[in-house]
Amino acid sequence: MNFKWGEMMKKVTYGYLKFTEYVNKISIFLVFLALAIMTLVIFWQVIARFLLGGAFAWGEELSRFLMIFMVIVGAAVALRTNSLISVDILLERATGKFKKTLIVVIHIATIVFCIVVIYYGTLLAQNFSIQKAPSLQVSMSYIYMFLPLGATLMILNSIACILEQFYPRKEIEE
């Protein structure tokens, strides 16, 4: 009975890791797009300022929003690759079970933070539903939803990191 349960979890984990991999590929592609558009728009602003003597406010606004998107989605991808800035003196010296526990605790802490961001971030977005961005004229609630969106991606990746501790990649692929 126990054995079968383990087999099933292995399969579920495998599918889940594949799924997050796919999501992260899309995420990093969107990060690329955001940065590329930011580059084009802001460079164009500089040119416009010199040629036309003034820049359009929507360019700056658009790139600020793209940057917020890039940061929160890029940070979610970085969470999966363990490249977020952290103090890893303890983690580096930890081994075996202790290390596993430590990693699980770290990701549970991350998930708690993300839940707060998702819950209150969504409320905040709702409160801003009538306000529009000054020059783009889109509802600010869409922009505020970037944070809950990024936090959701982070939870997705944190769960992947936790599952990986119990069902290591290699073992699954065998």
Added chain:
Amino acid sequence: MILLFFLSLLVFMFIGVPIAISLGLSTIIGIALHETLNMAIVPQRIFVSLNSFPLMAIPFFILAGNLMGAGSMSKRMVAFASSLVGHFTGGLAMVAIVTSMFFAAISGSGAATTAAIGSILIPAMIAKGYKIEYAAANQAVAGALGIIIPPSIAMILYGVAAEVSIADLFIAGIIPGLLITFSLLLSAFFISKRDGYVGVEKSDFPTVLRAFKDSILALLMPVIILGGIYSGLFTPTEASVVAVVYALIVGIFIYRDISLKNLPKIFMDSGESSAVIMFVIGTAGLFGFFISINNIPDIIYQSIESFIVSKYIFLFVVVLILLVAGMFLEGSAAILILVPLLLPTALSLGVDPVHFGVIMVCSLAIGLVTPPVGIDLFVVSKLTNLSIIRIARFAIPLILILIVDVLIITFVPEISIWLPGFLKD
């Protein structure tokens, strides 16, 4: 409440929770224990902290640095520096320092500088008979110039956190950056004299000229960026995007060493590295808001008022705090955490905020080369396969020189604030 808030922050950071999330979580605990604050400020302050145009210089400078590293610009700069100073005693060590200084004037980070220059010069130095540990230590320390010489991501972060003009900070960083470069060059000379590292063959004038011609487009980049900012032609953010477009045009059309195929990868990597730094900005903004709304800087000020009799004693303590913090914390995180705690006291003691920024950035630059967490050390350790501790041992005399430099910069404010004032008049 405040004690629990700080304690939880230390515990989260120590067990390895990403710093951005540690800052967010401990503030959430603080808010939960607070009588009047609403949890809604969590997403709101994160959003407000990120929604800033000056910050956009960070992804652009990172991107510009990565584009330069991908093409042949760094190689060309090494060749030119080598034709200039390569023939002195300790020539290649000096080339590493001088090229790092130039590269630092385009890229804003220490790790990028160390990786780009070190991958070329460390093998060259070993081939020339330099001890591998010294070559590695020299490059790690020279890479620290990356965050001191403007443009500097650390200065952008300080400018945004402290509400100080980023352009002023960039100008203020020039003379301290040159002072540190010069002291490192001297140390390279004396160490090489002692250990018998001779220079490379002296280049004749046509060779120098050719190396100059080959690298002119790379050398023009800092002129455009810094000249543009200092003359008031560009804001730092505009200059950063001009740097990106310039690196793209030179790399794709003129030097033809960046292929279009590689571009998405470079953009993705730069986007992710920027996100890693800027995610900390978001939650550090939340953390800073919580600190100031609870008057924590006042509490700190009142509790140390009786010990700190002059601003110089305070600054000395600050340098010590920064050196220790730099050993464990990544520089940008340290700035974002410590500015809201330390700056108010510095201001009430009459310290110039631009000078304070230079002190912070230079002190934390030393953290790039001090174990256990020194990003430059990690980079050279990867390049040479030497252990961090072995490199760090060779870096000690160089680190001592940097500390002396920082103390000079701290106690002679004119080194930092004279040039911005002079240019304004």
